Amino acid sequence: MTKDDKAPAGAAMAGDATGRGLSGAMALLFALACGLSVANIYFAQPLLDAMAHDLGIAPAAIGMVVTFTQIGYALGLILLVPLGDLTDRRRLIVGQTALSAIALIIVGTASHAAVLFAGMVLVGLLAVVVQVLVAFAASLATPDGRGRAIGTVTSGVVGGVLLARFVSGALADIGGWRLVYLVSAGLMLVMAALLLRLLSRSPKATRAGLSYPSLLRSTAALFAEEPILRERALFAFLIFADLNVFWTSIVLPLSAPPFALSHTTIGLLGIAGFAGALAARNAGRLADLGWAQRTTGLSLMLMLGAWAVFACLHVSLWFVVAGVIMLDLGLQAVHVTSQSLIIAARPDAASRLVGGYMVFYSIGSAVGGLASTMMYAVAGWDGVCMLGAGISAAALLVWILTASRTEAPASCASTP
Incomplete structure (x- = not known):
């Protein structure tokens, strides 16, 4: 029996790096795993007021829950995600998923604000398994289907971000905010067992052959070597700051009178946001066809328009629903397009590219979450809308300044 004959049962589902691509079933499993993992970061947003009341945290400071989570996520992106180009991604994914359950238990049983904040750092640190999964999916996909594969897997990410708020709100109303994290801990253990059973080992071509310190240095060097990475990292910072400005603060006016x-x-x-995210699943296909810049520009205009709709909150809640669809549709399209472009530039460094790109996602999310609650305390919902619109306008300006980049199908740049 050969070594290949001893591969896990899921190897056939996953496909390989020789041209069979990523199967639809495995792409959906990756999407589900990503959704569950990333949800852990966003469960807190509808629960901030309950957490503050339970643990005696000042309302103006409760946004630190979001900030500490994103600090942990940023550290994970820098220290853990690059390991996907050095070690077996299957082992890395299963280990992080299992350890996430322990971090969630710490949060769910926290009796002091300091323990809560420390637990949230760990939750963020381990949630970067999402990016290892995205890079793994990209390495298994064929070059002309890479954008489509990333779009499918990333739809799970955005779905997890958005549905997390509904799930956490519903569970909190049933059994308090702590129940949310304890239930998630159980689900992560189940997912770890499933991934252990079904994931194939990493293709050998993805292993960089570097020492760990050299791997980290090479991640930083990619920013100097790849202009598309610098450009798309800036977009990541701005669009995710924009997203968190909305989602961190919206609970405050909606939970208060009237x-x-x-x-x-x-x-x-x-759920409304999830509908927008699903509508943007084909953004990866557009990138494969060479329409990445046009898709980015139209999506950023949509995000800017969403803030004009959000400003009508006190007229009707239906304006908020419409704005959520617009905001998340635009963000998903930019995010999928960005990942398709940067991985196509250097498929051999997929984990490092995604990790470096997502550092800016994490920083933007942290800045947006903290700035949002501070702005709400000073200027109310109108101030939050002005802040969000300003960030969207800045992202659109960046696109105008960089849109002259010649577009080509992502698959054309897919060779190492």
């Missing part, structure tokens, strides 16, 4: 909505009701907004 709305006084429950956590479950507020979380339902995530």
Whole structure:
């Protein structure tokens, strides 16, 4: 029996690096794993007021829950994700998923603000398994289907981000905010067992043959070598700051009079956002066809328009629903397009490219979350809308200045 004959049962589902590509079933499993993992970062947003009340945290400071989570995520992107180009991604993915369950238990049983913040750092640190999964999916996909594969897997990421708010709100209304994290811990253990059973080992071509310190240095060097990485990292910072400006602060006006909505009701907004995210699944296909820059520009215009709609919050909640669809549709399209472009530039360094790119996602999310609650405390919802619109306008300006880049199908640049 050969070594290949001893591969896990899931190897046939996953495909390989020799041209068979990523199977649809495995792409969906990757999407589900990504959704569950990334949801852990965003469960807190509809629960900030409940956490603050339970642990005696000042309302103006509760945004630090989001900030500490994103700090952990940024550290994971720098220290853990590049390992996907050095070690077996299957082992890395299963290990991070299992350890995430322990971090969630720490959060769910926290009795002091300091323990909560420390637990959230660990949750963020381990949630970067999402990026290892995205890089693994990209390495298994064929070059002309890479954008489509990334689009499918990333739809799970955005779905997890958005549905997390509904799930956490519903569970919190049933059994309190702690129940949310304890239930998620159980689900992560189940997912770890499933991934262990079904994932194939990493293709040998993805292993860089570098020492760990050299691997980290090469990640930083990619920013100097790849202009597309610098450009798309800036977009990541801006669009995810924009997203978190909205989602971190929207719970504050909706949970207060005259709305006084429950956590479950507020979380339902995530379903509207999920609809927008699903509509953007084909953004990866557009990148494969060479329409990445046009897709980016139209999507950023949509995100800017969403803030004009959000400003009508006190007229009707339906404006908020429409704005959520616009905001998340635009963000998903930019995000998928960006990952397709940067991985196509250097497929041999997929994990390092995605990790470096997502550092800026994490920084943007942290800055947006903290700035949002601070702005709301000073200028209310109108101030938040002005902040979000300003960030969207800045992203659109960056696109105008960089859109002269010649577009070509991502698959054309897919050779190492």
